[in-house]
Amino acid sequence: xxxxxxxxPISGRGSNMxxxxxxxxxxxxxxxxxxxxxxxxxxxxxxxAQAFGIPTAVVDHRDFPDRAAFDAALTARLEAAGxxxxxxxxxxxxxxxxxxxxxxxxxxxxxxxxxxxxxxLDTHERALAAGVRLHGCTVHFVRPELDDxxxxxxxxxxxxxxxxxxxLAARVLAxxxxxxxxxxxxxxxxxxxxxxxxxxxxxxQSGGGALVAPPLP
Ligand code: GAR
Numbered sequence: 001x002x003x004x005x006x007x008x009p010i011s012g013r014g015s016n017m018x019x020x021x022x023x024x025x026x027x028x029x030x031x032x033x034x035x036x037x038x039x040x041x042x043x044x045x046x047x048x049a050q051a052f053g054i055p056t057a058v059v060d061h062r063d064f065p066d067r068a069a070f071d072a073a074l075t076a077r078l079e080a081a082g083x084x085x086x087x088x089x090x091x092x093x094x095x096x097x098x099x100x101x102x103x104x105x106x107x108x109x110x111x112x113x114x115x116x117x118x119x120x121l122d123t124h125e126r127a128l129a130a131g132v133r134l135h136g137c138t139v140h141f142v143r144p145e146l147d148d149x150x151x152x153x154x155x156x157x158x159x160x161x162x163x164x165x166x167x168l169a170a171r172v173l174a175x176x177x178x179x180x181x182x183x184x185x186x187x188x189x190x191x192x193x194x195x196x197x198x199x200x201x202x203x204x205q206s207g208g209g210a211l212v213a214p215p216l217p
Contacts, residue, residue: 004031004188007083009074009091010038014045015173016089016110016180021052023181030188035081037074039093055081061093071099087184088142097144105194107142108187110180112172114138114154119147124165124172133213135159135168137176139183141194150199152192153183158213 006024008017017036023029036049037057046056057077064070070093078086088109100107113123115138118130127135136156143149155175159168186192191202 001030001189003029004085004184005034005082006031006085006087006184007035007037007078007081008033008049008087008089010036010043010045010049010089011040011092012043012045012090014043014048014089016176017045018048018052019177020087020089020181020184021049021054023184025052029181029185031085031184034083035078037077039070039091045090057081067094067096068098071096075099075102085188087180089180094146095142095144100142100144103142105141108139108152108180108184109142109147109149110176111138111140111147112169112176114156115140115147115151122165124169127159128163128165128168133159134211135172137172137179139179141199150194150197152187152199153179155179156211158211 008020010017014036021033024032033054035055035057036045037059038046039059039061041058041060049056059070059073059077061070064073084106086103086107088107113127114134114136118126124135134156136154138151139153140151141149155178157171157175186201192199
């Protein structure tokens, strides 16, 4: 099967991009990253991508009159690199409906909460404030509404009594790095696809386990 050619928009440190790049380094993985592009010229993830030998580009949103023009430039760079799929990885710009439609069902995002809880920013602070006992992360297909769209994969972590936003974020991030490559693999292999705004799977994905927090006595 032909490997997916994935473009990865980032805005910052790029640790999820690096997790995807590590997965793509395996010849058995069904995808390659053809371009990492950042809206922030100083994003640390750009250097990280270059260390993997991945081509990089900067498309600075400040150089465009509006979101539509910026998004059109993003698509142009992705197309020029031959991308047929996009994985947002800490890309902190709202996308226009036009961009989302152009890449419909070929566009994944990772978000640091168990969606649909805690869309938007400061998810770890808000999870702590809400007192949830389980928090986590989600890989989902992108729709025009913020942090919305069919869910491919989620990982839950327990919230511990002494957690700070930082300690919780670190445990969630470790899970992000596991589920993003795993979700991309499922989608790239055709083992997970959108049907009626839900993701359906070719194989049973039930796993059979449950994470309970605090643990049962
Ligand atoms: C990650 O935690 C990612 O889930 C989050 O930004 C961080 C980027 O880190 N994304 C969002 O909040 C998008 N709504 P990274 O640059 O090290 O991958």
